[in-house]
Amino acid sequence: MHVEEFIPNTPQKKIGEGSVGFTSPSNIALVKYWGKKPHQIPANPSISFTLNNCKTETFLRYTPKTSDGFSFEVYLDGKKQPEFRPKIEQFFERISIYSPFLANFHFDIETTNTFPHSSGIASSASGMSALAMCIVALEALVYEDSDAQFLKRKASFLARLGSGSACRSIEGGFVVWGAHSSILGSSDLEGVAFPFEVHEVFKDYQDAILLVDKGEKQVSSSVGHNLMHNHPFAKERFQQAHDHLDALIPILKSGDLNAFIHIIEREALTLHAMMMSSDPYFILMKPNTLKVINTLWSFRKETQIPICFTLDAGANVHVLYPKRYATEVEQFIQNKLSGYCQNGQYILDHVGKGVEPIKI
Numbered sequence: 336m337h338v339e340e341f342i343p344n345t346p347q348k349k350i351g352e353g354s355v356g357f358t359s360p361s362n363i364a365l366v367k368y369w370g371k372k373p374h375q376i377p378a379n380p381s382i383s384f385t386l387n388n389c390k391t392e393t394f395l396r397y398t399p400k401t402s403d404g405f406s407f408e409v410y411l412d413g414k415k416q417p418e419f420r421p422k423i424e425q426f427f428e429r430i431s432i433y434s435p436f437l438a439n440f441h442f443d444i445e446t447t448n449t450f451p452h453s454s455g456i457a458s459s460a461s462g463m464s465a466l467a468m469c470i471v472a473l474e475a476l477v478y479e480d481s482d483a484q485f486l487k488r489k490a491s492f493l494a495r496l497g498s499g500s501a502c503r504s505i506e507g508g509f510v511v512w513g514a515h516s517s518i519l520g521s522s523d524l525e526g527v528a529f530p531f532e533v534h535e536v537f538k539d540y541q542d543a544i545l546l547v548d549k550g551e552k553q554v555s556s557s558v559g560h561n562l563m564h565n566h567p568f569a570k571e572r573f574q575q576a577h578d579h580l581d582a583l584i585p586i587l588k589s590g591d592l593n594a595f596i597h598i599i600e601r602e603a604l605t606l607h608a609m610m611m612s613s614d615p616y617f618i619l620m621k622p623n624t625l626k627v628i629n630t631l632w633s634f635r636k637e638t639q640i641p642i643c644f645t646l647d648a649g650a651n652v653h654v655l656y657p658k659r660y661a662t663e664v665e666q667f668i669q670n671k672l673s674g675y676c677q678n679g680q681y682i683l684d685h686v687g688k689g690v691e692p693i694k695i
C-alpha cells in the first residue's frame with residue numbers, strides 16, 4: 336500500500352490564526368461496505384452516490400499554539416459537544432502521521448447538519464469528510480506546492496480513517512471505494528469517481544429517505560463490521576460485492592433499471608442478512624421497515640414504476656427512483672409510506688456534488 340505519498344516531506348511554514356470551511360454531503364451505498372481489515376481497509380469494494388440535501392457544514396478555526404498534544408473544542412449548532420471529543424481525538428491520532436501540523440494549532444470545530452438533528456441519518460460520512468477537507472485546506476496553507484487534485488485525494492484518504500464510508504463523500508456523483516479488478520484506479524485507501532459512462536437516468540436519481548426510526552442504533556457500525564470476522568458467510572458475501580460491482584458497470588451505462596433494482600435490493604437485504612446471521616446476531620430493521628418494503632413492492636407491481644429501496648445500517652429506508660417519476664412516487668410516499676415514518680417524516684434528496692468550500 337502506498338500510504339507514504341500522504342506523509343508530507345517538505346518544511347512547514349508558520350501561519351497565523353484563521354479559518355476554513357466546507358460543506359460535504361452524505362452518501363448512500365448501492366454496493367455495501369460491511370466488514371473491514373485493520374487501518375480502515377474495507378473487506379470488499381463498494382459504490383455509492385453522494386446526496387445533495389443531506390450535508391454537514393464545518394468550519395475549522397485554527398490558532399497557533401506551542402504546547403504539546405491536540406487541543407480542540409467541537410460545537411454542533413453553536414453548542415459545545417464534549418461527547419464528540421473521543422471520536423475526533425481518535426481521528427486526530429490516526430491521521431497525525433499524515434497531518435503532523437495538527438499538534439501546532441488549537442482548533443474550534445463548528446459544525447451544523449442540514450438534515451434534522453437525531454433523524455437517525457448517520458452524519459459520520461458527511462461530518463468526517465467535511466472535517467477532512469478542512470484539514471487538507473489548512474495543509475495547503477502550511478506546506479507549499481500542495482496541488483488541489485492531490486489534496487482532494489488526501490481528504491478522501493483522511494476521511495476514511497475517521498469513518499470508512501466518509502471517503503466516498505469528497506467526490507460528487509458515483510464513487511467507488513475499495514480495490515476492484517475491473518475498475519482501474521480503485522483503491523482501498525480512498526474513494527475515486529466511478530470512471531465509466533453513467534446513463535442520463537442515473538445522473539439525477541432521486542433518493543427519498545424515510546425516517547422509520549430516529550432513535551440511536553442498538554448496534555454501532557463498528558461493532559457490525561467487526562462481526563464480519565469469522566462470519567460463516569463472509570467469504571461469499573465479499574465475493575458477491577465484487578460480482579455486483581462488476582455487474583453494475585454495464586447497468587449504470589445502459590440505464591437498465593430492472594437489472595439495477597435487482598442488484599440494489601439484493602445488496603440491501605444481504606447487508607441485513609449478514610447482521611442477522613452474525614454471532615451475536617442482531618436486527619436493525621423495524622416492523623415498519625418491512626411494511627415500507629412490502630408496500631413499495633406492491634406499488635411497483637401495480638404501476639410498473641421502477642422504484643426500489645436500499646437500506647444502510649439502520650431501520651430507515653432509502654427509496655430510489657428516476658426523476659421522471661418524481662410526481663407519482665412522491666404522492667405515493669406522502670399517501671402511503673409516510674404513515675410508517677416517525678412523525679410522518681421523510682427527506683427528499685437526489686444525486687449531488689461532493690465537497691464544496693464555504694466562502695468566509
Ligand code: PMV
Nearest residue numbers: 364367368499500556647648
Ligand atoms: O462508514 P461506516 O463505518 O459507518 O459504515 C457504513 C456501512 C454501511 O452504511 C452499512 C454501508 C456503506 O457502504 O455505506
